[in-house]
Amino acid sequence: MTTMPKRDSYDVVVIGAGPAGLAAAATTAEAGLSTLVLDENVGPGGQVWRAITSTPVVARDRLGADYWAGAELVQELRASGAEIIQQATVWSLDRHLEIAISAGGASAFVKARRVILATGALERPFPIPGWTLPGVMTAGAAQTMLKSSALVPDAPTVIAGQGPLLWLLAAQILRLGGRIDCILDTTERRNYLAALPHALGFVTSPYFTKGLAMMREVKAKVRVVSGVSELAALGDSQLASVSYVSRGRRETIPAELLLLHQGVVPNVNLAMSAGIEHRWDDRQLCWSPVLDPDGNTSVAGIAIAGDGAGIGGASVAVARGRIAARGAVEVLAPDAAAALTAENVLRTTLAQAERGRAFLDVLFRPAPQFRIPSGDTVVCRCEEVTAKDILDAVAIGATGPNQLKAYRRTGMGPCQGRLCGLTVTELMAQARGKSPEEIGYYRLRAPVKPITLAELASVPKTEADVKAVARQ
Amino acid sequence: MTRLVDAIVVGGGIHGCSTALHLCLAGMKPVLIEKDYAGRHASGVNAGGVRQLARHIPEIPLSIRSMGIWERISELLDDDCSFESHGQVLVAEDAAELATCRARVAELNALGFTHEELIDGAELRRLVPAVADSCPGGVVSRRDGAANPAQTTTAFRRKAALLGATVCEGVAASNIRQRDGLWQVDVGADSFAAPVLVNAAGAWAGRIAADLGEPVPVETVAPMLMITSRVPHFIDPVVILRGRKLSFKQFANGTVLIGGGHLATPDQDRNETVLDWRGLAVSARTVFELFPVMRDATIVRAWAGIEAKTKDDLPVLGPSARHKGLYHQFGFSLHGFQLGPGAGAVMAELIVNGGTQTRIGELGIDRFHPSTS
Amino acid sequence: MFKRSDQDNRPAVKMFVDGAAIAAREGDSVAAALLASGRDIRRATAVSGAPRLPYCMMGVCFDCLVTIDGVGNRQGCLVPVTEGMQIEIQKGKREIGK
Numbered sequence: 001m002t003t004m005p006k007r008d009s010y011d012v013v014v015i016g017a018g019p020a021g022l023a024a025a026a027t028t029a030e031a032g033l034s035t036l037v038l039d040e041n042v043g044p045g046g047q048v049w050r051a052i053t054s055t056p057v058v059a060r061d062r063l064g065a066d067y068w069a070g071a072e073l074v075q076e077l078r079a080s081g082a083e084i085i086q087q088a089t090v091w092s093l094d095r096h097l098e099i100a101i102s103a104g105g106a107s108a109f110v111k112a113r114r115v116i117l118a119t120g121a122l123e124r125p126f127p128i129p130g131w132t133l134p135g136v137m138t139a140g141a142a143q144t145m146l147k148s149s150a151l152v153p154d155a156p157t158v159i160a161g162q163g164p165l166l167w168l169l170a171a172q173i174l175r176l177g178g179r180i181d182c183i184l185d186t187t188e189r190r191n192y193l194a195a196l197p198h199a200l201g202f203v204t205s206p207y208f209t210k211g212l213a214m215m216r217e218v219k220a221k222v223r224v225v226s227g228v229s230e231l232a233a234l235g236d237s238q239l240a241s242v243s244y245v246s247r248g249r250r251e252t253i254p255a256e257l258l259l260l261h262q263g264v265v266p267n268v269n270l271a272m273s274a275g276i277e278h279r280w281d282d283r284q285l286c287w288s289p290v291l292d293p294d295g296n297t298s299v300a301g302i303a304i305a306g307d308g309a310g311i312g313g314a315s316v317a318v319a320r321g322r323i324a325a326r327g328a329v330e331v332l333a334p335d336a337a338a339a340l341t342a343e344n345v346l347r348t349t350l351a352q353a354e355r356g357r358a359f360l361d362v363l364f365r366p367a368p369q370f371r372i373p374s375g376d377t378v379v380c381r382c383e384e385v386t387a388k389d390i391l392d393a394v395a396i397g398a399t400g401p402n403q404l405k406a407y408r409r410t411g412m413g414p415c416q417g418r419l420c421g422l423t424v425t426e427l428m429a430q431a432r433g434k435s436p437e438e439i440g441y442y443r444l445r446a447p448v449k450p451i452t453l454a455e456l457a458s459v460p461k462t463e464a465d466v467k468a469v470a471r472q
Numbered sequence: 473m474t475r476l477v478d479a480i481v482v483g484g485g486i487h488g489c490s491t492a493l494h495l496c497l498a499g500m501k502p503v504l505i506e507k508d509y510a511g512r513h514a515s516g517v518n519a520g521g522v523r524q525l526a527r528h529i530p531e532i533p534l535s536i537r538s539m540g541i542w543e544r545i546s547e548l549l550d551d552d553c554s555f556e557s558h559g560q561v562l563v564a565e566d567a568a569e570l571a572t573c574r575a576r577v578a579e580l581n582a583l584g585f586t587h588e589e590l591i592d593g594a595e596l597r598r599l600v601p602a603v604a605d606s607c608p609g610g611v612v613s614r615r616d617g618a619a620n621p622a623q624t625t626t627a628f629r630r631k632a633a634l635l636g637a638t639v640c641e642g643v644a645a646s647n648i649r650q651r652d653g654l655w656q657v658d659v660g661a662d663s664f665a666a667p668v669l670v671n672a673a674g675a676w677a678g679r680i681a682a683d684l685g686e687p688v689p690v691e692t693v694a695p696m697l698m699i700t701s702r703v704p705h706f707i708d709p710v711v712i713l714r715g716r717k718l719s720f721k722q723f724a725n726g727t728v729l730i731g732g733g734h735l736a737t738p739d740q741d742r743n744e745t746v747l748d749w750r751g752l753a754v755s756a757r758t759v760f761e762l763f764p765v766m767r768d769a770t771i772v773r774a775w776a777g778i779e780a781k782t783k784d785d786l787p788v789l790g791p792s793a794r795h796k797g798l799y800h801q802f803g804f805s806l807h808g809f810q811l812g813p814g815a816g817a818v819m820a821e822l823i824v825n826g827g828t829q830t831r832i833g834e835l836g837i838d839r840f841h842p843s844t845s
Numbered sequence: 846m847f848k849r850s851d852q853d854n855r856p857a858v859k860m861f862v863d864g865a866a867i868a869a870r871e872g873d874s875v876a877a878a879l880l881a882s883g884r885d886i887r888r889a890t891a892v893s894g895a896p897r898l899p900y901c902m903m904g905v906c907f908d909c910l911v912t913i914d915g916v917g918n919r920q921g922c923l924v925p926v927t928e929g930m931q932i933e934i935q936k937g938k939r940e941i942g943k
Contacts, residue, residue: 056853134898141902149877154848176850237896384892406622414907450770457760459753702891
């Protein structure tokens with residue numbers, strides 16, 4: 001496996017090897033463009049196809065057909081001639097399309113003529129009382145352990161939240177012999193009504209039958225409590241129980257593991273640090289980049305595909321990856337574009353894949369109390385800042401997330417706001433009677449992932465040195 | 473509608489906020505106009521050094537005046553600004569640099585300034601135990617220290633507002649003109665008029681001065697800074713170097729700030745900067761050599777603030793050479809943060825009393841316009 | 846908290862946590878191997894010393910920070926285990942320069 005790029009510049013650099021990145025890179029490389037794929041994980045696949053080339057869960061029915069669909073795309077990429085570097089962390093991208101990479105304990109820079117960001121999604125912050133306790137994890141975390149290491153819960157386990165991933169995870173855990181004591185469904189009843197106008201798109205989408213089957217499979221084996229309107233993790237230095245309210249009644253159940261999930265949101269850190277314009281998306285309750293139909297951003301030469309462009313799921317990500325790649329080929333090698341899948345075919349595929357999304361967005365819109373915490377609930381996990389701390393800062397003049405940093409250090413820890421940014425925006429918006437768009441977001445800066453001083457010190461001094469290193 | 477006020481201050485950096493506050497303390501009702509929010513640029517994102525050490529001689533009296541205010545900053549602002557006074561140390565990396573230090577301290581002493589003190593290797597290591605063994609000594613200014621820049625600038629703004637200043641944030645001052653002896657400025661749909669206008673617009677002040685017929689050789693720069701994750705306490709004073717560009721400071725929370733003046737590319741119109749990682753790598757290498765204990769520390773963030781640098785690296789502070797009622801307070805050239813409290817006090821004296829006891833004669837705008845002075 | 850499914854036939858990898866040997870599997874991330882070990886692997890935060898375990902397992906949360914072969918503050922969820930790897934659980938601020 002390569003640890004550093006072979007060249008110092010590429011036609012196309014694709015960041016992320018999930019569905020969108022795999023599809024984009026395979027397309028541009030097949031069209032003859034020099035293509036570099038940079039991915040932070042040990043192997044390709046992103047989160048949805050995590051460990052697709054290495055999973056110990058070999059019996060295919062355990063992870064399901066949608067998971068194994070990823071293997072084909074990995075094959076396509078590997079055959080395409082693209083250069084792929086795994087375990088490469090991109091820590092800087094600027095408007096000159098210069099990319100800083102950390103891999104194997106050293107840093108290097110590459111230049112690109114086009115960049116396709118496919119950095120995907122992360123789980124929406126779920127700031128309930130006690131969510132920093134050991135034993136509280138995200139559902140995605142449990143799924144990652146399941147896919148890459150065949151690890152499943154075997155202690156008293158509660159899954160809480162809402163959304164398709166929650167049911168998929170529960171089914172996968174059960175199929176592998178893991179333990180789930182209870183599922184606490186936080187979907188708001190009124191959402192079912194609100195989602196009704198979008199139901200036609202949903203029932204004609206693949207989500208519908210698959211989703212229903214999975215919920216039936218899980219409900220046959222696990223107690224499911226619906227209408228959960230309050231949730232707290234309790235324990236002293238370790239999770240001991242989960243307390244919840246459903247239909248006005250408070251219950252407490254013992255638990256060693258609590259898996260939280262309320263959907264996913266675009267992972268915006270690298271895009272925002274490059275200066276790409278984002279807007280508040282009121283339906284998905286998150287920041288999404290401002291894009292043209294080909295995925296091009298406000299920064300010339302950078303496109304975004306996949307869930308980083310707005311949550312759409314794996315099939316949408318693949319379609320957007322192909323469209324963004326086609327856009328790059330049309331600019332850099334117009335003659336090669338004719339051999340690619342026609343644009344109208346790609347757009348039809350995308351439209352089909354997007355069917356049902358509006359229904360899911362509305363149905364699984366997280367309730368305010370699970371997005372906007374109060375009192376002593378921790379908002380910023382890194383700097384251990386509570387909701388009350390933030391409201392106190394607002395009271396003495398903090399007007400937005402960036403001013404708040406000076407008062408409370410929110411977002412200044414190593415995660416750089418990934419787990420508090422949305423909460424801070426919505427909390428301050430509510431406190432100040434403004435919209436999230438007016439409140440804004442953290443100004444994000446490279447390095448988007450921390451690097452050691454020694455590694456930065458070893459960065460080549462000049463362009464010429466960079467070339468000398470790259471040639472070795 | 474045009475509102476009549478006592479003074480219009482353009483720019484919500486530490487200088488504009490300090491001047492607004494000091495005008496309030498003198499009984500005036502100023503308006504402070506800031507196109508973004510107070511402390512958005514250099515004033516809020518600089519290294520926070522509160523330094524008399526290694527200053528240009530013409531600005532030392534202002535720096536000393538300011539130091540007196542820093543030492544009572546809580547009384548002035550009802551906010552401690554996270555100001556800590558553990559001294560600032562200038563490190564000489566070899567004998568030649570130490571000789572330069574010795575000459576500098578002698579020169580200051582001859583002028584009557586005693587804040588800088590020559591130290592030998594033993595005292596250097598007592599103050600900064602982690603410094604590389606090869607450094608033979610340096611200079612210390614023991615009353616110096618550091619503060620939180622965003623907290624400080626915000627505290628000035630808050631206190632000014634509390635004492636009666638009108639603070640307009642989020643809209644730029646435009647259409648600056650003088651009519652019937654009054655300065656008039658538009659702020660969105662509103663207008664303000666006042667006999668006094670203070671140009672404290674930082675990186676944007678040069679344009680204002682030029683538009684008013686007083687061009688100054690000033691460029692826009694963006695010095696870069698980076699900060700580490702929290703590490704155990706190992707250093708008290710702020711450290712700067714004699715030769716290479718470096719400033720180095722550990723905060724009470726354990727994070728270490730690394731700066732020193734390597735520059736990013738500023739884009740004033742976009743309000744943003746593009747970092748130069750090769751410049752930051754030079755800073756990292758310097759720290760790597762000088763503080764071996766820091767090699768494993770992780771860099772968490774890097775950034776740059778946009779500010780104005782004059783040709784002679786000295787600020788422009790004082791009345792206009794052309795227009796009655798116009799005052800300039802800009803061009804602090806990467807070292808204006810410590811001067812903010814004092815410069816605001818001095819500016820208020822110039823406006824209210826027509827003069828000041830603090831020697832600022834060499835900082836006037838007329839130094840760039842010999843013909844009009 | 847977690848057990849290995851009988852699907853898992855990967856070869857064993859031996860590594861050390863604060864000097865004690867644990868059995869991981871080839872392809873495990875450091876964080877997954879630590880969670881699977883059954884040991885108390887809670888880290889103490891640099892801010893308040895509060896106990897934490899990995900939260901997101903995908904490189905986002907930085908709650909899996911560990912010292913790996915002497916290098917501190919590494920994201921355990923992004924680093925694959927290797928034979929003989931030495932892990933230290935971080936208690937508070939990572940000591941630098943030791």
